[in-house]
Amino acid sequence: MDFTLSPESKMMVKAASDFCEKEILPIADSIIENNDYPEDLLVKFAKVRMLGLAVPKEYGGVGTTNLNIILIAEELGKTGTVCAWPMLMNNSTAETIYRWGSEAVREKFLPPLCDGSAYASTAFTEPATGSDPTAITTTAVPDGDDFIVNGAKRYITGGNKKGYGVFYVKDGELKDQKANVTALIVDKSSEGYTTSAPWEFMGLEGMNCVDVFFKDVRVPKSNVLGERGNGFRILLHWIAVERIEQAGYMVGLGQAALDQAVKYTKERLVRGKPMAFMQGIQWMLGDMKSRVDACRYLTYRAACIHDEEGPFDVVSSELKIFVVPTIQEVTRMALQIHGAYGYSKEYKIEGLFRIAAHAGIVASSTELNKTIAGSALVR
Protein backbone atom coordinates (compact mmCIF):
# COMPACT_ATOMS: atom_id res chain seq x y z
CA MET A 1 0.00 0.00 0.00
CA ASP A 2 1.39 3.37 -1.03
CA PHE A 3 -0.09 6.61 0.22
CA THR A 4 2.18 8.89 -1.81
CA LEU A 5 0.86 10.54 -4.93
CA SER A 6 2.82 10.19 -8.15
CA PRO A 7 4.77 13.26 -9.32
CA GLU A 8 2.26 13.65 -12.18
CA SER A 9 -0.62 13.73 -9.73
CA LYS A 10 1.15 16.25 -7.54
CA MET A 11 1.75 18.50 -10.53
CA MET A 12 -1.91 18.17 -11.53
CA VAL A 13 -2.97 19.22 -8.05
CA LYS A 14 -0.68 22.23 -8.30
CA ALA A 15 -2.01 23.13 -11.74
CA ALA A 16 -5.60 22.76 -10.51
CA SER A 17 -4.87 24.98 -7.53
CA ASP A 18 -3.23 27.51 -9.88
CA PHE A 19 -6.30 27.40 -12.10
CA CYS A 20 -8.61 28.00 -9.13
CA GLU A 21 -6.57 30.98 -8.03
CA LYS A 22 -6.45 32.53 -11.50
CA GLU A 23 -9.83 31.65 -12.97
CA ILE A 24 -12.27 30.66 -10.22
CA LEU A 25 -11.67 32.79 -7.13
CA PRO A 26 -11.88 36.09 -9.04
CA ILE A 27 -15.41 35.22 -10.23
CA ALA A 28 -16.62 33.60 -6.98
CA ASP A 29 -18.64 36.56 -5.70
CA SER A 30 -20.22 37.41 -9.03
CA ILE A 31 -21.43 33.81 -9.43
CA ILE A 32 -23.33 34.12 -6.16
CA GLU A 33 -24.69 37.53 -7.14
CA ASN A 34 -25.89 36.36 -10.57
CA ASN A 35 -26.82 32.81 -9.48
CA ASP A 36 -24.90 31.78 -12.59
CA TYR A 37 -21.35 31.29 -13.86
CA PRO A 38 -19.90 32.93 -16.99
CA GLU A 39 -20.84 31.14 -20.22
CA ASP A 40 -17.19 30.50 -21.09
CA LEU A 41 -16.41 28.64 -17.84
CA LEU A 42 -16.40 25.27 -19.58
CA VAL A 43 -14.06 26.53 -22.31
CA LYS A 44 -11.66 27.61 -19.57
CA PHE A 45 -11.72 24.11 -18.13
CA ALA A 46 -11.15 22.71 -21.62
CA LYS A 47 -8.14 24.96 -22.18
CA VAL A 48 -6.33 23.41 -19.22
CA ARG A 49 -7.63 20.00 -20.33
CA MET A 50 -9.76 19.31 -17.29
CA LEU A 51 -12.57 17.85 -19.39
CA GLY A 52 -12.79 14.29 -20.68
CA LEU A 53 -10.12 13.37 -18.18
CA ALA A 54 -11.04 9.67 -18.13
CA VAL A 55 -11.82 9.55 -21.86
CA PRO A 56 -9.07 8.20 -24.15
CA LYS A 57 -7.20 10.64 -26.38
CA GLU A 58 -8.68 9.34 -29.64
CA TYR A 59 -12.04 10.82 -28.60
CA GLY A 60 -10.53 14.14 -27.56
CA GLY A 61 -9.98 13.22 -23.93
CA VAL A 62 -6.93 13.18 -21.71
CA GLY A 63 -6.87 9.51 -20.75
CA THR A 64 -5.89 9.85 -17.13
CA THR A 65 -7.04 8.13 -13.96
CA ASN A 66 -10.17 8.65 -11.93
CA LEU A 67 -7.94 9.32 -8.93
CA ASN A 68 -6.56 12.36 -10.74
CA ILE A 69 -10.11 13.57 -11.38
CA ILE A 70 -10.82 13.30 -7.66
CA LEU A 71 -7.67 15.24 -6.80
CA ILE A 72 -8.79 18.03 -9.13
CA ALA A 73 -12.34 17.90 -7.67
CA GLU A 74 -10.78 18.38 -4.24
CA GLU A 75 -8.95 21.54 -5.35
CA LEU A 76 -12.16 22.89 -6.87
CA GLY A 77 -13.99 22.04 -3.64
CA LYS A 78 -11.56 24.21 -1.72
CA THR A 79 -12.79 27.27 -3.62
CA GLY A 80 -16.21 26.88 -2.00
CA THR A 81 -17.85 27.64 -5.34
CA VAL A 82 -20.22 25.76 -7.60
CA CYS A 83 -17.61 25.68 -10.39
CA ALA A 84 -16.65 22.06 -9.83
CA TRP A 85 -20.08 20.94 -10.95
CA PRO A 86 -20.13 21.80 -14.64
CA MET A 87 -16.65 20.29 -14.88
CA LEU A 88 -17.53 17.13 -12.95
CA MET A 89 -20.80 16.73 -14.82
CA ASN A 90 -18.94 16.81 -18.15
CA ASN A 91 -16.39 14.34 -16.87
CA SER A 92 -18.80 11.81 -15.36
CA THR A 93 -21.21 12.03 -18.30
CA ALA A 94 -18.37 11.64 -20.81
CA GLU A 95 -16.99 8.68 -18.87
CA THR A 96 -20.40 7.03 -18.94
CA ILE A 97 -20.85 7.69 -22.66
CA TYR A 98 -17.42 6.25 -23.33
CA ARG A 99 -18.12 3.18 -21.25
CA TRP A 100 -21.52 2.36 -22.67
CA GLY A 101 -21.67 4.10 -26.03
CA SER A 102 -21.35 2.47 -29.45
CA GLU A 103 -18.47 3.64 -31.63
CA ALA A 104 -20.80 6.03 -33.47
CA VAL A 105 -22.14 7.49 -30.21
CA ARG A 106 -18.63 7.97 -28.82
CA GLU A 107 -17.41 9.69 -31.97
CA LYS A 108 -20.39 11.99 -32.11
CA PHE A 109 -20.75 13.06 -28.49
CA LEU A 110 -17.39 12.77 -26.78
CA PRO A 111 -15.37 15.43 -28.67
CA PRO A 112 -17.78 18.31 -27.86
CA LEU A 113 -17.92 17.25 -24.20
CA CYS A 114 -14.11 17.21 -24.09
CA ASP A 115 -13.46 20.50 -25.93
CA GLY A 116 -15.89 22.49 -23.82
CA SER A 117 -18.33 23.32 -26.60
CA ALA A 118 -21.11 21.28 -24.94
CA TYR A 119 -22.35 21.40 -21.36
CA ALA A 120 -23.32 17.92 -20.15
CA SER A 121 -26.33 17.00 -18.09
CA THR A 122 -27.53 13.73 -16.68
CA ALA A 123 -31.23 13.59 -15.96
CA PHE A 124 -33.08 11.09 -13.93
CA THR A 125 -35.13 12.95 -11.31
CA GLU A 126 -38.74 13.88 -12.02
CA PRO A 127 -41.29 15.89 -10.03
CA ALA A 128 -42.67 12.70 -8.51
CA THR A 129 -39.51 10.66 -8.06
CA GLY A 130 -35.85 10.97 -7.25
CA SER A 131 -35.04 7.58 -5.82
CA ASP A 132 -37.40 5.18 -7.58
CA PRO A 133 -36.72 4.32 -11.24
CA THR A 134 -39.99 2.42 -11.65
CA ALA A 135 -41.84 5.68 -11.09
CA ILE A 136 -40.33 7.47 -14.11
CA THR A 137 -43.06 8.93 -16.31
CA THR A 138 -41.14 10.71 -19.09
CA THR A 139 -41.66 8.48 -22.10
CA ALA A 140 -39.94 7.86 -25.40
CA VAL A 141 -42.18 6.40 -28.09
CA PRO A 142 -40.52 5.03 -31.25
CA ASP A 143 -41.51 6.69 -34.52
CA GLY A 144 -39.53 5.73 -37.62
CA ASP A 145 -35.88 6.54 -37.02
CA ASP A 146 -36.69 8.64 -33.97
CA PHE A 147 -38.16 8.54 -30.53
CA ILE A 148 -40.76 11.10 -29.60
CA VAL A 149 -40.15 12.19 -26.02
CA ASN A 150 -42.78 13.72 -23.72
CA GLY A 151 -42.71 14.49 -20.02
CA ALA A 152 -40.75 16.49 -17.46
CA LYS A 153 -37.51 16.21 -15.49
CA ARG A 154 -36.75 18.11 -12.30
CA TYR A 155 -33.57 19.62 -10.78
CA ILE A 156 -31.46 19.00 -13.88
CA THR A 157 -28.02 20.51 -13.41
CA GLY A 158 -27.06 22.48 -16.50
CA GLY A 159 -30.32 21.54 -18.20
CA ASN A 160 -30.49 25.14 -19.47
CA LYS A 161 -26.95 25.21 -20.89
CA LYS A 162 -26.35 24.33 -24.52
CA GLY A 163 -24.95 20.86 -25.09
CA TYR A 164 -26.03 17.29 -24.52
CA GLY A 165 -27.73 15.42 -21.72
CA VAL A 166 -28.19 11.75 -20.97
CA PHE A 167 -31.89 11.49 -20.16
CA TYR A 168 -33.32 8.41 -18.50
CA VAL A 169 -36.77 7.79 -19.95
CA LYS A 170 -39.43 5.09 -19.98
CA ASP A 171 -39.21 3.25 -23.28
CA GLY A 172 -42.73 3.15 -24.75
CA GLU A 173 -42.24 -0.19 -26.48
CA LEU A 174 -40.72 -2.15 -23.62
CA LYS A 175 -43.21 -3.78 -21.28
CA ASP A 176 -40.90 -5.36 -18.68
CA GLN A 177 -41.25 -3.06 -15.64
CA LYS A 178 -37.72 -3.95 -14.52
CA ALA A 179 -36.09 -3.22 -17.87
CA ASN A 180 -37.91 -0.41 -19.57
CA VAL A 181 -35.67 2.54 -18.80
CA THR A 182 -33.61 3.72 -21.75
CA ALA A 183 -30.73 6.21 -21.68
CA LEU A 184 -31.18 8.72 -24.49
CA ILE A 185 -28.68 11.40 -25.43
CA VAL A 186 -30.64 14.57 -26.07
CA ASP A 187 -29.44 17.75 -27.74
CA LYS A 188 -30.56 20.46 -25.32
CA SER A 189 -31.37 22.79 -28.19
CA SER A 190 -33.89 20.35 -29.73
CA GLU A 191 -37.27 21.67 -30.77
CA GLY A 192 -39.84 21.15 -28.02
CA TYR A 193 -37.18 21.11 -25.27
CA THR A 194 -37.80 23.93 -22.79
CA THR A 195 -36.66 24.70 -19.26
CA SER A 196 -37.84 26.55 -16.17
CA ALA A 197 -35.88 29.28 -14.43
CA PRO A 198 -33.11 27.85 -12.21
CA TRP A 199 -34.18 26.61 -8.77
CA GLU A 200 -32.99 28.74 -5.89
CA PHE A 201 -31.23 26.66 -3.29
CA MET A 202 -29.88 27.26 0.19
CA GLY A 203 -26.35 26.95 -1.24
CA LEU A 204 -24.56 26.12 -4.49
CA GLU A 205 -25.58 29.36 -6.13
CA GLY A 206 -25.12 29.11 -9.87
CA MET A 207 -25.81 25.36 -10.00
CA ASN A 208 -28.29 26.00 -12.81
CA CYS A 209 -30.67 23.29 -11.75
CA VAL A 210 -33.79 23.56 -13.86
CA ASP A 211 -36.93 21.67 -14.68
CA VAL A 212 -36.91 20.35 -18.24
CA PHE A 213 -40.06 19.95 -20.30
CA PHE A 214 -40.33 17.70 -23.33
CA LYS A 215 -43.10 18.36 -25.81
CA ASP A 216 -42.90 15.95 -28.74
CA VAL A 217 -39.13 16.21 -28.84
CA ARG A 218 -37.66 14.09 -31.66
CA VAL A 219 -34.51 12.23 -30.69
CA PRO A 220 -32.79 9.98 -33.27
CA LYS A 221 -32.73 6.29 -32.32
CA SER A 222 -28.98 6.42 -32.95
CA ASN A 223 -28.74 8.54 -29.79
CA VAL A 224 -29.54 5.60 -27.52
CA LEU A 225 -26.72 5.05 -25.04
CA GLY A 226 -25.99 1.36 -24.58
CA GLU A 227 -29.01 -0.79 -25.23
CA ARG A 228 -32.67 0.02 -24.97
CA GLY A 229 -34.05 -1.08 -21.61
CA ASN A 230 -30.58 -1.09 -20.05
CA GLY A 231 -30.84 2.47 -18.77
CA PHE A 232 -31.11 1.66 -15.10
CA ARG A 233 -27.77 -0.18 -15.09
CA ILE A 234 -26.11 2.72 -16.86
CA LEU A 235 -27.67 5.13 -14.38
CA LEU A 236 -26.32 3.13 -11.42
CA HIS A 237 -22.86 3.26 -12.95
CA TRP A 238 -23.04 7.03 -13.50
CA ILE A 239 -24.36 7.68 -10.01
CA ALA A 240 -21.54 5.65 -8.49
CA VAL A 241 -19.00 7.71 -10.47
CA GLU A 242 -20.74 10.91 -9.42
CA ARG A 243 -20.76 9.89 -5.75
CA ILE A 244 -16.96 9.57 -5.76
CA GLU A 245 -16.56 12.91 -7.52
CA GLN A 246 -18.94 14.52 -5.06
CA ALA A 247 -16.96 13.05 -2.16
CA GLY A 248 -13.74 14.51 -3.63
CA TYR A 249 -15.44 17.88 -3.81
CA MET A 250 -16.65 17.49 -0.20
CA VAL A 251 -13.13 16.67 1.02
CA GLY A 252 -11.92 19.93 -0.55
CA LEU A 253 -14.78 21.79 1.08
CA GLY A 254 -13.89 20.26 4.47
CA GLN A 255 -10.23 21.14 4.03
CA ALA A 256 -11.18 24.74 3.22
CA ALA A 257 -13.36 24.89 6.35
CA LEU A 258 -10.51 23.53 8.45
CA ASP A 259 -7.98 25.96 6.93
CA GLN A 260 -10.26 28.89 7.63
CA ALA A 261 -10.85 27.70 11.19
CA VAL A 262 -7.10 27.37 11.85
CA LYS A 263 -6.47 30.85 10.46
CA TYR A 264 -9.25 32.34 12.55
CA THR A 265 -8.09 30.76 15.81
CA LYS A 266 -4.64 32.26 15.31
CA GLU A 267 -6.06 35.74 14.77
CA ARG A 268 -8.93 35.96 17.23
CA LEU A 269 -7.96 36.96 20.73
CA VAL A 270 -9.85 35.58 23.69
CA ARG A 271 -8.76 36.91 27.08
CA GLY A 272 -5.74 38.48 25.46
CA LYS A 273 -4.50 35.34 23.79
CA PRO A 274 -5.15 33.81 20.36
CA MET A 275 -7.91 31.19 20.58
CA ALA A 276 -5.46 28.72 19.07
CA PHE A 277 -3.81 28.39 22.50
CA MET A 278 -6.94 27.00 24.12
CA GLN A 279 -6.90 23.26 24.49
CA GLY A 280 -10.61 22.94 23.81
CA ILE A 281 -10.10 24.64 20.46
CA GLN A 282 -7.04 22.57 19.64
CA TRP A 283 -9.07 19.44 20.30
CA MET A 284 -11.70 20.62 17.87
CA LEU A 285 -9.05 21.31 15.23
CA GLY A 286 -7.42 17.93 15.80
CA ASP A 287 -10.80 16.29 15.47
CA MET A 288 -11.55 18.13 12.26
CA LYS A 289 -8.20 17.29 10.72
CA SER A 290 -8.47 13.57 11.42
CA ARG A 291 -11.98 13.56 10.00
CA VAL A 292 -10.95 15.31 6.79
CA ASP A 293 -8.01 12.93 6.39
CA ALA A 294 -10.21 9.87 6.96
CA CYS A 295 -12.67 11.13 4.36
CA ARG A 296 -9.87 11.91 1.94
CA TYR A 297 -8.35 8.43 2.01
CA LEU A 298 -11.69 6.66 1.88
CA THR A 299 -12.47 8.71 -1.22
CA TYR A 300 -9.08 8.02 -2.82
CA ARG A 301 -9.61 4.32 -2.19
CA ALA A 302 -12.93 4.36 -4.03
CA ALA A 303 -11.31 6.20 -6.96
CA CYS A 304 -8.47 3.65 -7.07
CA ILE A 305 -10.93 0.75 -7.09
CA HIS A 306 -12.73 2.46 -9.98
CA ASP A 307 -9.37 2.74 -11.78
CA GLU A 308 -8.67 -0.92 -11.15
CA GLU A 309 -12.05 -1.79 -12.69
CA GLY A 310 -13.19 -3.37 -9.44
CA PRO A 311 -16.83 -3.12 -8.34
CA PHE A 312 -17.20 0.35 -6.87
CA ASP A 313 -20.93 0.71 -6.25
CA VAL A 314 -20.70 -0.27 -2.58
CA VAL A 315 -17.45 1.60 -1.85
CA SER A 316 -18.91 4.72 -3.42
CA SER A 317 -22.01 4.28 -1.25
CA GLU A 318 -19.74 4.18 1.79
CA LEU A 319 -18.64 7.69 0.84
CA LYS A 320 -22.22 8.89 1.06
CA ILE A 321 -22.59 7.23 4.42
CA PHE A 322 -19.31 8.42 5.94
CA VAL A 323 -17.82 11.34 4.02
CA VAL A 324 -21.00 13.35 3.59
CA PRO A 325 -22.10 13.65 7.25
CA THR A 326 -18.50 13.85 8.45
CA ILE A 327 -17.63 16.82 6.26
CA GLN A 328 -20.97 18.41 7.09
CA GLU A 329 -19.97 18.18 10.74
CA VAL A 330 -16.52 19.62 9.97
CA THR A 331 -18.09 22.67 8.31
CA ARG A 332 -20.39 23.06 11.32
CA MET A 333 -17.45 22.92 13.72
CA ALA A 334 -15.56 25.48 11.63
CA LEU A 335 -18.60 27.75 11.75
CA GLN A 336 -18.85 27.31 15.52
CA ILE A 337 -15.18 28.26 15.95
CA HIS A 338 -15.88 31.52 14.12
CA GLY A 339 -18.53 32.52 16.67
CA ALA A 340 -20.99 35.11 15.40
CA TYR A 341 -18.68 35.88 12.49
CA GLY A 342 -19.21 32.30 11.37
CA TYR A 343 -22.93 32.86 11.17
CA SER A 344 -22.45 36.16 9.34
CA LYS A 345 -21.99 36.56 5.62
CA GLU A 346 -18.76 38.50 6.25
CA TYR A 347 -16.89 35.21 6.33
CA LYS A 348 -16.94 32.39 3.78
CA ILE A 349 -17.58 29.70 6.34
CA GLU A 350 -21.39 29.97 6.34
CA GLY A 351 -21.30 29.40 2.57
CA LEU A 352 -19.31 26.18 2.99
CA PHE A 353 -21.80 25.01 5.62
CA ARG A 354 -24.72 25.65 3.29
CA ILE A 355 -23.03 23.98 0.33
CA ALA A 356 -22.17 20.89 2.37
CA ALA A 357 -25.86 20.29 3.04
CA HIS A 358 -26.49 19.33 -0.60
CA ALA A 359 -24.44 16.19 -0.49
CA GLY A 360 -26.83 14.03 1.50
CA ILE A 361 -29.42 14.43 -1.26
CA VAL A 362 -27.80 15.04 -4.65
CA ALA A 363 -26.51 12.03 -6.63
CA SER A 364 -28.68 9.68 -4.54
CA SER A 365 -29.64 10.22 -0.91
CA THR A 366 -27.59 9.01 2.02
CA GLU A 367 -30.41 6.72 3.16
CA LEU A 368 -30.57 5.01 -0.20
CA ASN A 369 -26.85 4.39 -0.02
CA LYS A 370 -27.16 2.86 3.43
CA THR A 371 -29.58 0.44 1.85
CA ILE A 372 -27.11 -0.31 -0.98
CA ALA A 373 -24.17 -0.92 1.36
CA GLY A 374 -26.20 -2.73 4.03
CA SER A 375 -28.15 -5.02 1.74
CA ALA A 376 -24.93 -6.05 -0.02
CA LEU A 377 -23.74 -7.48 3.30
CA VAL A 378 -26.74 -9.72 3.86
CA ARG A 379 -27.41 -10.69 0.27
Added chain:
Amino acid sequence: MNIIVCIKQVPDVKEVSWDPKTGSLIRKGIPSIINPNDKNAIEAALQLRERHGGEVTVLSMGPSQVEDALREALGMGVDKAIQLTSKEFAGSDTWATSYALGLAVRKIAQYDLIICGKEAIDGMTAQVGPQLAECLNIPQLTYALEIEVTNSKVKIKQKLGDFHRLLEAPMPALITVEREANKPRVAPMDTILEAYGKEITLWDADDLDGEDENFGLKGSPTKLTRVYTPKLIKGKVEMLEGGPEEAARKCVEKIRARYII
Protein backbone atom coordinates in the same frame (compact mmCIF):
# COMPACT_ATOMS: atom_id res chain seq x y z
CA MET B 1 12.23 29.38 -34.71
CA ASN B 2 14.17 27.85 -31.83
CA ILE B 3 14.03 29.47 -28.44
CA ILE B 4 16.05 28.78 -25.31
CA VAL B 5 14.49 29.82 -22.01
CA CYS B 6 16.72 30.11 -18.94
CA ILE B 7 14.91 29.33 -15.71
CA LYS B 8 16.09 29.43 -12.13
CA GLN B 9 14.69 27.38 -9.27
CA VAL B 10 14.14 29.49 -6.15
CA PRO B 11 12.68 28.96 -2.67
CA ASP B 12 8.97 29.79 -2.48
CA VAL B 13 9.09 33.10 -0.61
CA LYS B 14 5.41 32.76 0.29
CA GLU B 15 6.48 29.86 2.50
CA VAL B 16 9.65 31.39 3.86
CA SER B 17 9.81 32.47 7.46
CA TRP B 18 12.43 34.30 9.47
CA ASP B 19 14.21 33.13 12.55
CA PRO B 20 13.12 35.80 15.04
CA LYS B 21 16.38 35.51 16.98
CA THR B 22 18.99 35.61 14.20
CA GLY B 23 16.82 37.43 11.65
CA SER B 24 17.95 35.04 8.91
CA LEU B 25 15.82 33.06 6.44
CA ILE B 26 14.74 29.60 7.49
CA ARG B 27 15.39 27.70 4.26
CA LYS B 28 14.95 24.20 5.60
CA GLY B 29 11.90 22.41 4.29
CA ILE B 30 10.93 25.32 2.05
CA PRO B 31 9.46 24.10 -1.22
CA SER B 32 11.22 25.19 -4.39
CA ILE B 33 9.44 26.79 -7.32
CA ILE B 34 10.29 28.14 -10.74
CA ASN B 35 11.32 31.78 -10.31
CA PRO B 36 7.89 33.38 -10.97
CA ASN B 37 9.33 35.83 -13.50
CA ASP B 38 10.82 32.92 -15.46
CA LYS B 39 7.30 31.62 -16.01
CA ASN B 40 6.74 34.84 -17.98
CA ALA B 41 9.80 33.91 -20.04
CA ILE B 42 8.37 30.43 -20.69
CA GLU B 43 4.98 31.88 -21.58
CA ALA B 44 6.56 34.39 -23.99
CA ALA B 45 8.46 31.57 -25.69
CA LEU B 46 5.37 29.36 -25.96
CA GLN B 47 3.39 32.22 -27.50
CA LEU B 48 6.15 32.83 -30.06
CA ARG B 49 6.18 29.13 -30.87
CA GLU B 50 2.41 29.20 -31.38
CA ARG B 51 2.85 32.05 -33.89
CA HIS B 52 6.06 31.02 -35.65
CA GLY B 53 6.52 27.30 -34.99
CA GLY B 54 9.84 25.81 -33.88
CA GLU B 55 10.99 24.43 -30.57
CA VAL B 56 11.34 25.71 -27.04
CA THR B 57 14.14 24.38 -24.84
CA VAL B 58 14.43 25.21 -21.14
CA LEU B 59 17.83 25.42 -19.54
CA SER B 60 18.55 25.54 -15.84
CA MET B 61 21.64 25.34 -13.69
CA GLY B 62 21.31 24.16 -10.13
CA PRO B 63 21.38 21.16 -7.79
CA SER B 64 19.67 17.87 -8.73
CA GLN B 65 16.24 19.07 -7.59
CA VAL B 66 16.07 21.58 -10.46
CA GLU B 67 14.62 18.59 -12.28
CA ASP B 68 11.30 19.51 -10.63
CA ALA B 69 11.43 22.99 -12.17
CA LEU B 70 12.28 21.55 -15.57
CA ARG B 71 9.42 19.02 -15.34
CA GLU B 72 7.07 21.85 -14.49
CA ALA B 73 8.25 23.77 -17.56
CA LEU B 74 7.67 20.64 -19.65
CA GLY B 75 4.21 20.51 -18.06
CA MET B 76 3.55 24.02 -19.32
CA GLY B 77 4.37 22.78 -22.80
CA VAL B 78 8.05 23.35 -23.64
CA ASP B 79 9.59 20.75 -25.94
CA LYS B 80 12.94 19.95 -24.35
CA ALA B 81 14.79 20.45 -21.09
CA ILE B 82 18.48 20.63 -20.28
CA GLN B 83 19.78 20.46 -16.73
CA LEU B 84 23.22 21.71 -15.72
CA THR B 85 24.19 19.96 -12.52
CA SER B 86 27.70 19.47 -11.28
CA LYS B 87 29.50 19.99 -8.01
CA GLU B 88 31.88 22.29 -9.93
CA PHE B 89 29.01 24.75 -10.40
CA ALA B 90 28.38 25.15 -6.67
CA GLY B 91 28.79 28.66 -5.28
CA SER B 92 28.47 30.38 -8.67
CA ASP B 93 27.89 34.09 -8.63
CA THR B 94 26.14 35.81 -11.51
CA TRP B 95 29.30 35.84 -13.63
CA ALA B 96 29.99 32.14 -13.19
CA THR B 97 26.30 31.35 -13.71
CA SER B 98 26.30 33.24 -17.01
CA TYR B 99 29.55 31.58 -18.02
CA ALA B 100 28.16 28.08 -17.55
CA LEU B 101 24.84 28.97 -19.19
CA GLY B 102 26.76 30.52 -22.10
CA LEU B 103 28.75 27.35 -22.68
CA ALA B 104 25.54 25.32 -22.62
CA VAL B 105 23.93 27.65 -25.17
CA ARG B 106 26.99 27.26 -27.43
CA LYS B 107 26.65 23.51 -27.14
CA ILE B 108 22.97 23.72 -28.10
CA ALA B 109 24.20 25.81 -31.08
CA GLN B 110 20.90 26.04 -33.00
CA TYR B 111 18.90 28.95 -31.60
CA ASP B 112 17.29 32.20 -32.65
CA LEU B 113 16.31 33.67 -29.29
CA ILE B 114 17.19 33.31 -25.63
CA ILE B 115 14.56 34.48 -23.18
CA CYS B 116 15.29 35.09 -19.49
CA GLY B 117 13.27 36.51 -16.67
CA LYS B 118 14.18 40.05 -15.69
CA GLU B 119 15.31 38.96 -12.24
CA ALA B 120 15.18 36.14 -9.73
CA ILE B 121 13.17 36.69 -6.53
CA ASP B 122 16.00 35.45 -4.31
CA GLY B 123 19.22 36.83 -5.86
CA MET B 124 17.47 39.78 -7.49
CA THR B 125 20.52 41.12 -9.30
CA ALA B 126 18.95 41.08 -12.78
CA GLN B 127 22.47 40.45 -14.06
CA VAL B 128 22.37 36.92 -15.44
CA GLY B 129 20.41 37.78 -18.60
CA PRO B 130 22.60 40.71 -19.70
CA GLN B 131 25.81 38.90 -18.72
CA LEU B 132 24.78 35.87 -20.73
CA ALA B 133 24.21 38.06 -23.79
CA GLU B 134 27.69 39.60 -23.33
CA CYS B 135 29.20 36.19 -22.88
CA LEU B 136 27.69 35.05 -26.20
CA ASN B 137 28.32 38.40 -27.86
CA ILE B 138 24.71 38.79 -29.03
CA PRO B 139 22.35 41.76 -28.75
CA GLN B 140 20.35 42.09 -25.53
CA LEU B 141 16.86 43.54 -25.31
CA THR B 142 15.93 43.96 -21.67
CA TYR B 143 12.73 44.64 -19.69
CA ALA B 144 10.43 43.47 -22.47
CA LEU B 145 6.69 44.05 -22.19
CA GLU B 146 5.93 42.88 -25.74
CA ILE B 147 7.90 40.78 -28.21
CA GLU B 148 7.41 40.60 -31.94
CA VAL B 149 9.40 38.65 -34.51
CA THR B 150 9.46 39.56 -38.22
CA ASN B 151 11.94 38.55 -40.95
CA SER B 152 14.72 37.36 -38.65
CA LYS B 153 14.46 40.54 -36.60
CA VAL B 154 13.07 40.81 -33.10
CA LYS B 155 11.34 43.89 -31.73
CA ILE B 156 10.39 44.56 -28.15
CA LYS B 157 8.58 47.21 -26.18
CA GLN B 158 10.94 48.01 -23.32
CA LYS B 159 9.71 49.24 -19.97
CA LEU B 160 11.91 52.02 -18.65
CA GLY B 161 10.40 53.67 -15.62
CA ASP B 162 7.69 56.02 -16.80
CA PHE B 163 8.33 55.61 -20.51
CA HIS B 164 8.63 52.85 -23.08
CA ARG B 165 11.19 52.33 -25.82
CA LEU B 166 10.85 50.25 -28.96
CA LEU B 167 13.99 48.24 -29.62
CA GLU B 168 14.91 46.09 -32.57
CA ALA B 169 17.77 43.66 -33.12
CA PRO B 170 18.86 40.95 -35.54
CA MET B 171 18.65 37.40 -34.27
CA PRO B 172 20.04 35.55 -32.46
CA ALA B 173 19.37 37.86 -29.53
CA LEU B 174 18.61 37.68 -25.83
CA ILE B 175 15.49 39.11 -24.22
CA THR B 176 14.65 39.59 -20.56
CA VAL B 177 10.94 39.86 -19.82
CA GLU B 178 8.96 41.79 -17.24
CA ARG B 179 6.35 40.30 -14.89
CA GLU B 180 3.62 42.27 -16.69
CA ALA B 181 4.63 40.89 -20.10
CA ASN B 182 1.99 38.15 -19.94
CA LYS B 183 -0.05 35.84 -17.73
CA PRO B 184 1.77 32.49 -17.55
CA ARG B 185 -0.53 29.65 -18.49
CA VAL B 186 -1.74 26.97 -16.11
CA ALA B 187 -0.11 23.69 -17.07
CA PRO B 188 -2.69 21.67 -19.00
CA MET B 189 -3.44 18.21 -17.62
CA ASP B 190 -2.45 16.30 -20.77
CA THR B 191 0.89 18.09 -21.08
CA ILE B 192 1.60 17.31 -17.43
CA LEU B 193 1.18 13.61 -18.20
CA GLU B 194 3.57 13.92 -21.16
CA ALA B 195 6.09 15.88 -19.10
CA TYR B 196 7.06 12.80 -17.15
CA GLY B 197 7.54 10.70 -20.27
CA LYS B 198 10.20 13.05 -21.61
CA GLU B 199 13.90 12.70 -21.03
CA ILE B 200 15.84 15.58 -19.50
CA THR B 201 19.33 16.10 -20.91
CA LEU B 202 21.86 16.23 -18.10
CA TRP B 203 25.16 18.07 -18.59
CA ASP B 204 27.92 18.46 -16.03
CA ALA B 205 31.11 20.53 -16.11
CA ASP B 206 32.85 17.92 -18.28
CA ASP B 207 30.14 18.20 -20.93
CA LEU B 208 30.72 21.93 -21.25
CA ASP B 209 33.77 23.07 -23.14
CA GLY B 210 35.02 25.50 -20.50
CA GLU B 211 37.90 26.42 -18.23
CA ASP B 212 37.67 24.69 -14.87
CA GLU B 213 38.79 27.75 -12.92
CA ASN B 214 35.85 29.74 -14.33
CA PHE B 215 33.22 27.46 -12.81
CA GLY B 216 31.50 27.81 -9.46
CA LEU B 217 33.00 29.48 -6.44
CA LYS B 218 36.49 29.51 -7.99
CA GLY B 219 35.22 31.35 -11.02
CA SER B 220 33.17 33.87 -9.06
CA PRO B 221 34.71 37.31 -8.78
CA THR B 222 32.06 38.47 -6.29
CA LYS B 223 32.71 37.27 -2.78
CA LEU B 224 30.06 37.22 -0.14
CA THR B 225 31.60 38.66 3.01
CA ARG B 226 28.67 38.87 5.38
CA VAL B 227 24.90 38.38 5.44
CA TYR B 228 23.08 40.52 8.00
CA THR B 229 19.76 42.17 8.68
CA PRO B 230 20.09 45.92 8.99
CA LYS B 231 18.92 47.24 12.36
CA LEU B 232 15.53 48.82 12.12
CA ILE B 233 15.23 52.22 13.72
CA LYS B 234 11.85 52.21 15.40
CA GLY B 235 9.87 55.31 14.48
CA LYS B 236 7.45 57.19 16.68
CA VAL B 237 3.77 57.28 15.82
CA GLU B 238 2.17 60.66 15.96
CA MET B 239 -1.59 61.08 15.76
CA LEU B 240 -2.76 64.17 13.91
CA GLU B 241 -5.96 65.74 15.22
CA GLY B 242 -8.68 67.54 13.28
CA GLY B 243 -10.87 66.89 10.24
CA PRO B 244 -9.52 65.09 7.17
CA GLU B 245 -8.49 68.29 5.40
CA GLU B 246 -6.81 69.78 8.42
CA ALA B 247 -5.00 66.56 9.26
CA ALA B 248 -3.81 66.18 5.66
CA ARG B 249 -2.50 69.75 5.71
CA LYS B 250 -0.58 69.10 8.96
CA CYS B 251 0.77 65.87 7.49
CA VAL B 252 2.08 67.63 4.37
CA GLU B 253 3.74 70.30 6.52
CA LYS B 254 5.54 67.67 8.55
CA ILE B 255 6.76 65.84 5.46
CA ARG B 256 7.90 69.11 3.93
CA ALA B 257 9.75 70.03 7.13
CA ARG B 258 11.84 66.92 6.65
CA TYR B 259 12.58 67.78 3.03
CA ILE B 260 10.88 64.60 1.84
CA ILE B 261 8.76 66.62 -0.56
